[in-house]
Amino acid sequence: MSEEKVAMRIQNATKAFGKNIAVNHVSFDLHAGEVFGFLGPNGAGKSTLIKMIMGFLSMDEGSIEINGFDRKKEYERAMSGLGGIVENPEMYRDFSGITNLTMYARIHENVPRERIDEVIRTVGMQDRAKDKVKKYSLGMKQRIGLAQAIVHKPAVLVLDEPTNGLDPVGIKDLRDILRKLAHEQGVAVMVSSHILSEMQMMCDRVGIINKGRLLDIKLVDELKSLAVGQYKFVVSSPKTAIESLGSAFDGKISDVTEESFGICAEKTEVPGIIRTLTASGVDIFAVSRTEGTLEDAYMQITGGGITVV
16 A cells, blocks of 8 residues: 555545534545545534535535645546545446446546446456346446446545445455455545444555544554453353452443453453452453454544544
């Protein structure tokens, strides 16, 4: 992944609907060759920002540069470097996938027939491209929609909840395609999704937005390392162990069985837990740690559990 070439730069993007500030002075760079995940709870401002990027909503303040072109000053040149899918891709159901793609390609200048064949191969639709769209599954429609979005070789690809409605196989296929576009073809891919486990596997970096404000952007592995992991204690009496810990870990104990329990704790807290259990006559047979996940980090950041620095 290149961290030098900026494919899209957003500065102080702001949008309000009446008194509600949906996007509040958001700024970040999107790099060529990366998959960037945009995370946040419902109503956080994700879709509003994406619609601003795609030109569906105007900005109250701020600027967007795509492939080096300011959208206000050089709109056509800037937008020619952008592709995307917001909600469901629009297609003519009674036409074939390749016909839809050919018609869409005419919107852009200098898209040769060879490029249409190339994107069909990229999204794995060689065998079904000549079938009518009304015969397609949701996953096939997403593939043709993605082919439409990249047919003009955009520098930036923006996708809002692209895995909605897809089965696990479809989600994996889409993930593989997007990572290939980024890592092999240098496209800057921005993806919004609420499926955090999928984002963890798909993305190189993620940004977390809440209440219209961008909290921070970090590499996926960096965010995972910030998350408080869960420690599993195998003990002689989980009930006695939990009672001995008192209220200090309320809400942090889970997965209680007849032989063990889990507890969300910092590494520095573990020796004190062990001392407390031993003093209470609880025998400890094993302690193991489960690494934090992107979901752990997300929940802790948006819930105020940790602060990203």
